[in-house]
Amino acid sequence: MITSLLWSSVALAAGAAPPECPYRGTTFDRQQLWHRLSTNAETVAPTPGAQGRRRAIAPIHNLPVANFIDRYIGAKQQKALCQPTEITGDEEFLRRVTLDLTGEAPDPAAVAAFVADVSANKRERKIDQLLASDGFTDRWTMWFGDLVQNVQFSSNTWLFYNGRNAYYSWIRESFRNDKPYDQMVRELLSASGDSVSGGSANYVARQYAMGPLQDLYDNLASSSGQKFLAMPLLCVSCHNGLGHLESVNTYLRAKSRRDFWQTAAFFSRTEFSWSYFEDPLDPKGVVGIYTIKDNATGRYDLNTIDGNKSPRSPAPGEPDYVLPAFILTGEGPRADETYRVAFARLLTGNRQFARAAVNYLWKEMFGVGLVEPVDAFDLAKLETQPTHPELLEALADEFIAGGYSTRSLLRTIAMSNTYQLSSKYTVGPWNESWVPLYARHYPHRLPAEMVFDAVTRATGVVPAIDVRGLPAVNRAMLLPDPYEPDPRTPIGRFLGQFGRGNRDDVPRTEDGSILQVLAIMNDVIVTTRVQRDNANSTIGKILASTTDPESIADQIYLATLSRRPTAEERQVAVAELRDGPLGDRAEDLQYALLNSLEFLFN
Amino acid sequence: MHSKFECPTCAKASGLPLGQGFSRRGFLKLAGTGLVASYFSDVVDPSILLGSTTTAAVTLQNSARNCIFIFLSGAPSQVDMWDLKEGSWTPADFDPTSYGEVRWPNGLLPKTGSHLQSLSIVRCGLSWVAVHPLGQAWTQLARNPAGATGAIAPHIGAVVALEAQISRTAKDVLPAFLAVNAGPIPGSGYLPARYGPFGFVPLAEGLPTLAHPDGEARFARRWDLIHKLDANRRTGALGKIAADLNDFFDQSKTLMDTPGINTIFKFDDAEHARYGATAFGDSAIVARNLVNARMGVRFVQLTLSGWDHHAYIYDRKTGQSLYTKCGQLDAAFAALLADLGVMPGAAAGKTLLDETLIVVVGEFGRTVGPLNGNNGRDHYLRNSIVFAGGGVRGGRIIGKTDSLGDRALEYQWSAERDVRPEDVTCTIYSALGIDFTTTRHDDPLGTGFDYVPFAKDGVYRPIDELF
Numbered sequence A: 001m002i003t004s005l006l007w008s009s010v011a012l013a014a015g016a017a018p019p020e021c022p023y024r025g026t027t028f029d030r031q032q033l034w035h036r037l038s039t040n041a042e043t044v045a046p047t048p049g050a051q052g053r054r055r056a057i058a059p060i061h062n063l064p065v066a067n068f069i070d071r072y073i074g075a076k077q078q079k080a081l082c083q084p085t086e087i088t089g090d091e092e093f094l095r096r097v098t099l100d101l102t103g104e105a106p107d108p109a110a111v112a113a114f115v116a117d118v119s120a121n122k123r124e125r126k127i128d129q130l131l132a133s134d135g136f137t138d139r140w141t142m143w144f145g146d147l148v149q150n151v152q153f154s155s156n157t158w159l160f161y162n163g164r165n166a167y168y169s170w171i172r173e174s175f176r177n178d179k180p181y182d183q184m185v186r187e188l189l190s191a192s193g194d195s196v197s198g199g200s201a202n203y204v205a206r207q208y209a210m211g212p213l214q215d216l217y218d219n220l221a222s223s224s225g226q227k228f229l230a231m232p233l234l235c236v237s238c239h240n241g242l243g244h245l246e247s248v249n250t251y252l253r254a255k256s257r258r259d260f261w262q263t264a265a266f267f268s269r270t271e272f273s274w275s276y277f278e279d280p281l282d283p284k285g286v287v288g289i290y291t292i293k294d295n296a297t298g299r300y301d302l303n304t305i306d307g308n309k310s311p312r313s314p315a316p317g318e319p320d321y322v323l324p325a326f327i328l329t330g331e332g333p334r335a336d337e338t339y340r341v342a343f344a345r346l347l348t349g350n351r352q353f354a355r356a357a358v359n360y361l362w363k364e365m366f367g368v369g370l371v372e373p374v375d376a377f378d379l380a381k382l383e384t385q386p387t388h389p390e391l392l393e394a395l396a397d398e399f400i401a402g403g404y405s406t407r408s409l410l411r412t413i414a415m416s417n418t419y420q421l422s423s424k425y426t427v428g429p430w431n432e433s434w435v436p437l438y439a440r441h442y443p444h445r446l447p448a449e450m451v452f453d454a455v456t457r458a459t460g461v462v463p464a465i466d467v468r469g470l471p472a473v474n475r476a477m478l479l480p481d482p483y484e485p486d487p488r489t490p491i492g493r494f495l496g497q498f499g500r501g502n503r504d505d506v507p508r509t510e511d512g513s514i515l516q517v518l519a520i521m522n523d524v525i526v527t528t529r530v531q532r533d534n535a536n537s538t539i540g541k542i543l544a545s546t547t548d549p550e551s552i553a554d555q556i557y558l559a560t561l562s563r564r565p566t567a568e569e570r571q572v573a574v575a576e577l578r579d580g581p582l583g584d585r586a587e588d589l590q591y592a593l594l595n596s597l598e599f600l601f602n
Numbered sequence B: 001m002h003s004k005f006e007c008p009t010c011a012k013a014s015g016l017p018l019g020q021g022f023s024r025r026g027f028l029k030l031a032g033t034g035l036v037a038s039y040f041s042d043v044v045d046p047s048i049l050l051g052s053t054t055t056a057a058v059t060l061q062n063s064a065r066n067c068i069f070i071f072l073s074g075a076p077s078q079v080d081m082w083d084l085k086e087g088s089w090t091p092a093d094f095d096p097t098s099y100g101e102v103r104w105p106n107g108l109l110p111k112t113g114s115h116l117q118s119l120s121i122v123r124c125g126l127s128w129v130a131v132h133p134l135g136q137a138w139t140q141l142a143r144n145p146a147g148a149t150g151a152i153a154p155h156i157g158a159v160v161a162l163e164a165q166i167s168r169t170a171k172d173v174l175p176a177f178l179a180v181n182a183g184p185i186p187g188s189g190y191l192p193a194r195y196g197p198f199g200f201v202p203l204a205e206g207l208p209t210l211a212h213p214d215g216e217a218r219f220a221r222r223w224d225l226i227h228k229l230d231a232n233r234r235t236g237a238l239g240k241i242a243a244d245l246n247d248f249f250d251q252s253k254t255l256m257d258t259p260g261i262n263t264i265f266k267f268d269d270a271e272h273a274r275y276g277a278t279a280f281g282d283s284a285i286v287a288r289n290l291v292n293a294r295m296g297v298r299f300v301q302l303t304l305s306g307w308d309h310h311a312y313i314y315d316r317k318t319g320q321s322l323y324t325k326c327g328q329l330d331a332a333f334a335a336l337l338a339d340l341g342v343m344p345g346a347a348a349g350k351t352l353l354d355e356t357l358i359v360v361v362g363e364f365g366r367t368v369g370p371l372n373g374n375n376g377r378d379h380y381l382r383n384s385i386v387f388a389g390g391g392v393r394g395g396r397i398i399g400k401t402d403s404l405g406d407r408a409l410e411y412q413w414s415a416e417r418d419v420r421p422e423d424v425t426c427t428i429y430s431a432l433g434i435d436f437t438t439t440r441h442d443d444p445l446g447t448g449f450d451y452v453p454f455a456k457d458g459v460y461r462p463i464d465e466l467f
Helices: A001-005 A030-038 A068-079 A090-102 A108-116 A122-132 A134-148 A159-175 A181-190 A203-205 A215-228 A233-235 A256-266 A339-349 A349-367 A391-402 A406-415 A431-435 A448-459 A490-497 A514-522 A540-543 A549-563 A568-576 A583-596 B025-031 B039-044 B132-141 B158-167 B215-227 B231-235 B241-255 B259-264 B269-274 B279-293 B322-342 B421-431
Strands: A272-281 A282-294 A465-467 A472-474 B066-073 B096-099 B102-105 B119-126 B178-181 B198-200 B299-305 B356-361 B382-390 B396-398 B409-410
Touching: A030 B039, A068 A391, A068 A431, A090 A108, A090 A122, A090 A134, A090 A406, A108 A134, A108 A549, A122 A134, A122 A406, A122 B299, A134 A349, A159 A203, A159 A282, A181 A203, A181 A339, A181 A349, A203 A272, A203 A282, A215 A233, A215 A256, A215 A272, A215 A339, A215 A349, A233 A256, A233 B259, A256 A339, A339 A349, A349 A406, A391 A406, A448 A490, A448 A583, A514 B198, A514 B241, A540 A549, A540 A583, A549 A568, A549 A583, A568 A583, A568 B215, A583 B215, B066 B132, B066 B158, B066 B279, B066 B322, B119 B409, B132 B421, B158 B178, B158 B299, B158 B421, B178 B279, B215 B231, B259 B279, B269 B279, B279 B299, B279 B322, B299 B322, B322 B356, B322 B421, B356 B421
Parallel strands: B066 B299, B066 B356, B119 B396, B178 B198, B178 B299
Antiparallel strands: A272 A282, A465 A472, B096 B102, B119 B382, B356 B382
16 A cells, blocks of 8 residues: 555654654545656655655566567666566467467467477577468468558459459568568559559559549558658648647648648659459459559649648749659659659658568567557657657667568567566566556457457367458458458458458457457357367367366367466366266367457457 | 546545556455446546546537437438429429428428428538548548547547446446447547447347357356456456456446347337338337437437439439438438337436437538539538437528528528538537537547537537527
8 A cells, every 4th residue: 555655664763653644635646646656756745844755666687688679678667667577488478479470379289399398499499480481471461461451442442352362462472472571662652553463553553542633642642651651641731730730740740731742742653544344253243453654754733622632732932833852851753763663762761661660560569569659650759759769779770680571570579588578467566557668568459360260270160261362261360351251241240340440441459349249259150169069179079089177178278278277277177077068068168268368368 | 637536436535546456346346336337447447537628608408318320421412302402403203392491302201301390400511521531530520530639539429428427327238339330430539449339230130149149048157167267357467458358248248138138129020111121220220229228328320321422313223313312211210200209218208309319411412503414413511410309499490501502691500600510519419418618638649639629719519509
């Protein structure tokens, strides 16, 4: 209790009555209280004249250093007198890293092998194994597809399934071959051709907007800024920063609409055209195909009065067009390069591109970015906006030095002790304000596809999901966009309730909801899968292998939560298995684990 | 911001440390209630109590308990419907009829025409943008979605849910904000997820997942086992996000245990037919049931899309023309007005319609005068908004447009200007007793979150003339 903490710092003469608690009867300012308890701020006397000394709690141990990440994280923890929890055990580490890197939970055989492995560098070898797996490609293709919003139908553009598939295949191939991230983005920004042949033209096609051509160019500039520089350039597409962005973004406050137009001008020679043709899969349907090309001439004119943006016109005395100049540096294209190639070069060569990327990747692994929101960087606040500014710069350096390899950067993160901390805080009472200090690995909910795939893998009942124009898939992580399967079908609804979004105006979310919880409790997708008479049922197989309740309990835990039960859990589980028909009780046990918080979190 | 933590049950300062290790469950045990009613946890959540500011001397209508928000997505043609303007283009079968001073397209909206005494129509509406996604979001967020607070803004319904939280009792097992057949709409923004829309598609069998497929007895066993095994639910050891999800489990269980809960979501063939035999009609039936149940629902959104008639607007053959859409709207809207008008409200002597504000609005309007080159109408900022119930005095027109329906000749409300989406939102909040000038100080941007931007400066205000 607070009063006792304060008393203990006050010297008591033997037999003397303790002094009156200076806090009795006062109102608590909750925010100040958090601040005082959790940081090493200089002690402030709570009321005039009171002895406001606070007992400093020195950590029992500091975060051990596996790589540079731990140095920065540990330094801030020490400054805040925040003790990190212990490194996690093998089972939790294996489940976490397998899910994070490949989107799947490890099966019982993998768990047993990993736990039994006594070699010193087994975690490192496991990380390398996962990075080289097909699952890695699947999972990070999903991530990038979200980032660039690859989807067949959206409010402004219809890529149709054929464009979507070509885009999906291009993304998959890029990750499979560890194509450097900067090269991926340069290709997307500068691609020409049609949306079906190569796939990369879909990035530009996706930004189409109805209205004047300038709206299109603006879309491309603001999207590219948002996705690849993680900056809200959209703000200055409608008005100057001055008078609008004072409390929103200090860097962009100094930018004008003209600065934005100059960036959009890099797209002013890009031409979109599209045509429809008969859907090869449906004689009554049509599909569209976009063609993107660059012209030798073209200009960003300031002559619009309607459309998606406020009117564009020059200031008095200024020309009625703008030439390309990159908003971060003012640079324009070189003589020997096209506008879009220049933009691609300038954007991917800028340090902010690396910062944005490593922040995204960090967020995928930790559930929160070093900068939040992840697409609202304020370049004038690089020393205060990130929770760990120097770490962010060091990660950016590492990413650049590693040739923008996502595998390499993710490896570095996974190898850190920061990443490998336990999800449980076992070294004292937990303080929620320590979340940004990474004192524990803070559990975050699994994204929709991982939840679904974990249910099907745990139960053994794996679906075949049709995908338009591609082979059927048996994992949600392989779905190319959120319209497969149709959101009105059972699986589509399930994924929607777990927040997969629509890659358009509904972002992915890990928020909970009643329907989501009703789904995991009562949707037949889950309840029929635990039934032992399914072909390939995990429960069926376990029951066929033994009648020993202890073994059954262990196997169900391993299959569902990728770990063995604790002694207490086994006791409860075995008692349950003995309390009725074994088959039914085994189904109930798996059902209960599928509805445990641990199952839905990582 | 100093906030004194008071126990809402006994209004005494708890003196409990809100420091490390604070757990809601721990507090509830200490407070002696033993209840793990999920509604309680957010009342206890200090972020709600962190404070907000309002302006002095704001008058609120406080005449409605609920709001049914009917969103006509795609932008309906106001000069063919709510603000009928006749010309050489007007088909004869629109059957324009005079009801008092109102010219009404009886051929399009006959059933609604018999409820005109309940409706008030604002004809001087003016949207800010003429593009769908931006306009739709603007109407539902009461601000520019691309603006600074646009990214964190909650749906109007989520604000209503938040404001209704404090008055919820154990009977209120349903969420406050529901979206029926509404498609993807803005969510809770930066507010806790529990205030986000409970969105579902209306089915004759109701909500299948409200019941466990393997039966109540089996589920009771399973629920017990879940909790016996999952220590994290007791200790909160996985952190706040997991604890929040556990609250949803508890809330869902309460729903499942509420006898007859699924009746609210079901409908039979006769009702389905009476409401027009459409998904939108089904949504209206469920909306009626939801406000009638008085189990916590305060804001229901229904969406009827397909109004984007750039071409062939009067061509019945397309099966998607204005005739079709108006037919769908007419049957459902009229049936809803009729049913709410006879069902008793919560207060003695009041009907459900008296207590439920109904708003019918689209994201903008359509072009006026003759049709375009494709026999359609294009986007236009001028639009109309229809109000009924919830204290609205029916039979009024607010705003008079010129002969084409373009410029406003008279505004006929106190602000003497066009009615903006923000004013519609102020009207909704005022009817529901919510202070529309509120600024919350718990937003992640740290700049303050206005329920309606600039309302506290008097820039936007409710249309009090409706009441």
